[in-house]
Amino acid sequence: MYKVFVNEKKLLLSKQSENLEKSLSYESFTTLEMALDLLENTSANELNVYGENIDEIWAEFQKLFRIIEAAGGIVNNENSEILFIKRLGKWDLPKGKMEKGESREESAVREIEEETGLKDVELVKFINTTYHIYIERNGDKILKCTHWFEMNFDGEDTSKPQIEEGITEVAWKNNTQIEAEVFPNTFQNIKLILKEFWSNRSK
Incomplete structure (x- = not known):
C-alpha cells in the first residue's frame, strides 16, 4: 500500500478497495x-486506486513524474522531545x-x-518513506520520496535555523506541544510519519 499526498489530499494505492471518499479500480495507466x-x-x-498487482500500479504511477529522493529524521533528546524546524x-x-x-x-x-545546527546526531533506525507530489515552476511534475530515520541527540544544544534555506526557527517540542502547536500547522506527511513513529515506539 502506498499513500501519496497531492496538494495535501490523500491518494491511496492498494490491493483491495479501501473505504475512502472515491475509489477507482485500476485498469490501465489512464486510471x-x-x-x-x-x-x-x-x-x-x-x-x-486499487488493483491486485500493486507493484505494477506503483511502477506505472512513478512514470508520471520526475522522482526526487530526500532524507530526514525524527530527532529525540533526553527529555523525549522532538526537534522541529519552521519554514514558510x-x-x-x-x-x-x-x-x-x-x-x-x-x-x-x-x-x-x-x-538545525546540531552536531553528532546519532542515527538509530529507518522508520518509513513518505511520498508527495508537487509541480515545479517549469511545469515538471515531481514525486518526492522522503526516507525518514529515528535519531537521538544528547550533546550540547547548538541548534540554530539555517536562514539561507528559509528556516526561521528550530525548536524542541514535547508530545503535548506537538498535538497543540505542530499538528494544526504542518503537512499531512509529517503527521503520518510522527504517528507511525509513536505507534512503533509504543509496541
Missing part, C-alpha cells in the same frame, strides 16, 4: 491520470534532497545537521 485529475481539479479530498510559516521535520553518491543514512544526518 492513474484520472485519479490525479480528480484530486487536483475537484473537491475530492481522498481517493483510492509551517512546522516541519528537518530533511532535504539526497546528494549524488550519498546513502539515505548519510543524507539524513547531513541535512539534519545543516538545517
Whole structure:
C-alpha cells in the first residue's frame, strides 16, 4: 500500500478497495491520470486506486513524474522531545534532497545537521518513506520520496535555523506541544510519519 499526498489530499494505492471518499479500480495507466485529475481539479479530498498487482500500479504511477529522493529524521533528546524546524510559516521535520553518491543514512544526518545546527546526531533506525507530489515552476511534475530515520541527540544544544534555506526557527517540542502547536500547522506527511513513529515506539 502506498499513500501519496497531492496538494495535501490523500491518494491511496492498494490491493483491495479501501473505504475512502472515491475509489477507482485500476485498469490501465489512464486510471492513474484520472485519479490525479480528480484530486487536483475537484473537491475530492481522498481517493483510492486499487488493483491486485500493486507493484505494477506503483511502477506505472512513478512514470508520471520526475522522482526526487530526500532524507530526514525524527530527532529525540533526553527529555523525549522532538526537534522541529519552521519554514514558510509551517512546522516541519528537518530533511532535504539526497546528494549524488550519498546513502539515505548519510543524507539524513547531513541535512539534519545543516538545517538545525546540531552536531553528532546519532542515527538509530529507518522508520518509513513518505511520498508527495508537487509541480515545479517549469511545469515538471515531481514525486518526492522522503526516507525518514529515528535519531537521538544528547550533546550540547547548538541548534540554530539555517536562514539561507528559509528556516526561521528550530525548536524542541514535547508530545503535548506537538498535538497543540505542530499538528494544526504542518503537512499531512509529517503527521503520518510522527504517528507511525509513536505507534512503533509504543509496541
